[in-house]
Amino acid sequence: MADTETTPLQPKRKGLTRRQKRSISRGIQYAVFVAAVIAFGVTADWGRLQNQFAQVDIAERMFPEVITLALKNTVLYTVTGFGVGLALGMVIALMRLSSVGPYRWLAGVYIEIFRGLPALLIFIFIGVAVPLAFPGTEIIGGTYGKVALALGLVAAAYMAETIRAGIQAVPKGQMEAARSLGFSPGRAMVSIIIPQAFRIILPPLTNELVLLFKDSSLVLFLGVTLEERELSKYGRDLASQTANSTPILVAGLCYLLITIPLGFVVRRMEAKAQEAVK
Amino acid sequence: MSRPEIRVSGLHKSFGDNHVLRGIDLEIGQGEVVCVIGPSGSGKSTLLRCVNLLEEPSKGQVFVGGTELTDPDVDIDAVRRRIGMVFQQFNLFPHLTVTENLTLPQRRVLRRGKAEAAKVAAQNLARVGLAEKADAYPSSLSGGQQQRVAIARALAMGPEVMLFDEPTSALDPELVGDVLAVMRMLADEGMTMMVVTHEMTFAREVADRVVFMDGGVIVEDGAPERVIGAPQHERTRHFLSRLLDPAMAQVEEETSDQVGKSG
Numbered sequence: 001m002a003d004t005e006t007t008p009l010q011p012k013r014k015g016l017t018r019r020q021k022r023s024i025s026r027g028i029q030y031a032v033f034v035a036a037v038i039a040f041g042v043t044a045d046w047g048r049l050q051n052q053f054a055q056v057d058i059a060e061r062m063f064p065e066v067i068t069l070a071l072k073n074t075v076l077y078t079v080t081g082f083g084v085g086l087a088l089g090m091v092i093a094l095m096r097l098s099s100v101g102p103y104r105w106l107a108g109v110y111i112e113i114f115r116g117l118p119a120l121l122i123f124i125f126i127g128v129a130v131p132l133a134f135p136g137t138e139i140i141g142g143t144y145g146k147v148a149l150a151l152g153l154v155a156a157a158y159m160a161e162t163i164r165a166g167i168q169a170v171p172k173g174q175m176e177a178a179r180s181l182g183f184s185p186g187r188a189m190v191s192i193i194i195p196q197a198f199r200i201i202l203p204p205l206t207n208e209l210v211l212l213f214k215d216s217s218l219v220l221f222l223g224v225t226l227e228e229r230e231l232s233k234y235g236r237d238l239a240s241q242t243a244n245s246t247p248i249l250v251a252g253l254c255y256l257l258i259t260i261p262l263g264f265v266v267r268r269m270e271a272k273a274q275e276a277v278k
Numbered sequence: 279m280s281r282p283e284i285r286v287s288g289l290h291k292s293f294g295d296n297h298v299l300r301g302i303d304l305e306i307g308q309g310e311v312v313c314v315i316g317p318s319g320s321g322k323s324t325l326l327r328c329v330n331l332l333e334e335p336s337k338g339q340v341f342v343g344g345t346e347l348t349d350p351d352v353d354i355d356a357v358r359r360r361i362g363m364v365f366q367q368f369n370l371f372p373h374l375t376v377t378e379n380l381t382l383p384q385r386r387v388l389r390r391g392k393a394e395a396a397k398v399a400a401q402n403l404a405r406v407g408l409a410e411k412a413d414a415y416p417s418s419l420s421g422g423q424q425q426r427v428a429i430a431r432a433l434a435m436g437p438e439v440m441l442f443d444e445p446t447s448a449l450d451p452e453l454v455g456d457v458l459a460v461m462r463m464l465a466d467e468g469m470t471m472m473v474v475t476h477e478m479t480f481a482r483e484v485a486d487r488v489v490f491m492d493g494g495v496i497v498e499d500g501a502p503e504r505v506i507g508a509p510q511h512e513r514t515r516h517f518l519s520r521l522l523d524p525a526m527a528q529v530e531e532e533t534s535d536q537v538g539k540s541g
Contacts, residue, residue: 176332177369177428181383181435182359191386196373 051244058246062238066247069227070234071254077216077230080144081151082209088152089159094189096164107160114157119150119215126150127222143228147219155212162204166197203269210259210266231255281344283308283439283470284329289338291324298324300494302338306487309468313481313502316491317517322474325491326443329472330361343438359387362432366444368424370416376403376427377412380434388435395434402430406460422453426460433464440464442473478521482506490514 016024095107114122126146130139139145170193178188198205217232224233235251282305291299298321306312314322327333329340331347331354340347345357371379380399384390390398403409406426416424425445432440442461446454458480465471465484475481481488481502488505490498492513498505509515520527 171367171369173365173367173369174371177363177365177371178383179355180330180332180358180361180363181431182355182387183383184355187386191382192371196371199373 053245053249055242055244055246058238058242058244059250062247062250066231066234066250066254070229070231070251071257073228074213074216074230074254075258076144077147077151077219078209078213080148081155081212081216084148084152085155085159085208085212086205088156089163092156092160093163093167096160097167111157111160114153115161117154119154120218120221122154123150123218123221126153143219143222143224146222147216150218150222151212151215154215155208158208158211159205162201162208163197166201167193169200170196203266206262206266206269210262213259213262214255281308282306282341283310283343284472285339285341286325286329287339289325289328289340290336291321291328291333292336298494299328299335302494302496304489304496304499306470306472308470310486311465311469311471311473311484312487312489313485314472314474314489314491315476315478315481315517316497320491321494322491323443326441326472326474329441330358330363332363355387359435360438362429362435362437362440364425364428364432364440364442364445366447368416368421368428368448370424370428370431372416374415375412376408376414376416376419379416379427380431383431384434398434399430402434403427405433405463406430407456420453421449422456425449425457429457429460429464439470439472442471442475444474444476446475446477476521478506478518490517492517 092107092110095103096111098104098107126139126149139149141148167189174192174196175185175188178192179185183191216230219228219230220233220236224230229237231251231254235247238247239245284304284306286302286304289299289302290297300321302321302325304312304325314325316322324333328335329342329347331340335348338348342357342361346352347354347357370376371382374382377396377399380402381392381395384395384398385392400409400412403412406429408423408426408430411419411423411427416427419427429440429445445461446457449457454477458477461471461473461480462484473480473485483502485502487500488498488502489496490505490509490511490513497511498509498514504510505514506518509518
């Protein structure tokens with residue numbers, strides 16, 4: 001009775017208060033987490049897992065080749081693919097923004113097709129269909145050229161859209177200022193607009209690099225020589241040789257060795273870009 | 279008045295159904311300073327942008343320094359080098375330092391050498407009183423400083439004519455003076471200037487002529503003491519009274535002329 005008199009605006013609650021509800025909810029979440037960890041720890045057969053994935057002597061045998069050959073090739077495939085994708089993506093982005101209708105249309109069709117197809121199909125297409133269709137033609141650089149082309153074709157579709165968005169995000173006044181100073185449209189684009197667009201799209205482009213890094217594993221569908229193997233293929237080959245999966249684990253760790261720092265760099269750049277906007 | 283530096287005749291401009299300029303005839307002589315005033319939506323900014331063809335006129339002719347800009351065969355980039363333009367939003371290149379903002383256009387457009395471009399840049403930064411900001415990035419400057427850099431950037435190209443599109447409208451009131459001082463200095467040096475502005479004091483003191491626009495036409499054109507001091511037309515009087523004493527304005531219906539693109 002005294003309660004309702006001192007706080008007439010707050011009717012006496014029935015049941016739990018908000019704070020009680022919140023702490024119960026949090027308690028349940030922790031309980032589920034702990035239960036899941038315990039269930040995983042108890043049910044998994046750690047001995048067999050260790051036997052299959054963590055044989056130290058097999059892992060040791062992979063060095064230094066896993067770095068000097070496999071990781072090197074993975075990086076090489078990724079970087080060349082990224083380069084091709086960037087150049088092609090830039091051309092397609094500019095076509096997409098062109099005042100010439102057929103260019104816009106062609107760029108649109110390219111983007112839709114290559115964004116819609118799994119990268120795997122592109123690799124098979126490059127590896128099988130191109131030699132069939134054009135007998136006698138050699139893609140420059142052998143396997144390396146093929147990979148750069150296949151990865152580049154896939155990446156270009158995504159990058160073209162990113163680059164186009166970046167160019168359009170540069171304020172209109174920048175082009176007007178450049179034109180009023182006597183820049184031709186092309187020169188204004190190269191000297192003024194594109195440098196600003198790239199600062200905007202650096203984080204998504206780096207993300208694309210991470211995706212390509214993983215897609216480079218599709219090389220194995222082209223059929224590669226021993227010297228051309230990258231991380232996934234190398235890990236698989238060794239796994240079947242040793243009848244043990246440790247090489248797969250080591251190969252996986254090598255991917256993370258690159259992708260985690262890259263992801264960190266992207267987040268740093270995004271935070272910085274956010275600050276610049278403010 | 280000697281040979282007109284800027285000549286606009288029979289100029290029309292429409293954006294879709296919006297007929298913004300409805301027949302403009304205007305001449306600006308060499309060394310003349312002309313301020314264009316008028317309510318927002320009157321077409322004054324569009325007129326200014328037509329003078330360097332940032333807007334393509336729908337009809338009519340524009341001449342600058344004897345060259346017809348509206349001639350389809352004209353090298354518009356070459357003509358624009360002789361016309362400096364200053365924007366309301368400054369439009370400095372944010373990825374370049376102040377000095378690079380001044381040197382890059384000189385080098386890319388005028389093909390000046392590195393040393394010469396740097397020299398011209400330093401001279402013009404000194405002219406606008408910002409020599410010590412040479413290595414700063416635009417984002418670290420105040421609005422007034424950015425606008426002065428923008429003026430210096432235009433001057434570094436050695437223009438014969440300067441166009442100003444509401445150069446002080448985006449500035450905090452206490453920063454307006456520095457920019458107007460630079461413009462006054464240019465006027466005193468004999469630069470041909472066309473200025474779209476709301477700064478009546480500047481128009482009265484610096485302009486040789488004031489042009490009042492409303493509804494896409496020039497309503498009044500004459501010496502500042504006449505157009506601002508003793509306006510002949512009711513529309514001019516109405517605009518000036520609202521501008522000089524905004525608190526006295528009545529609530530009124532918008533006319534169709536005033537709807538649409540500002541400026």
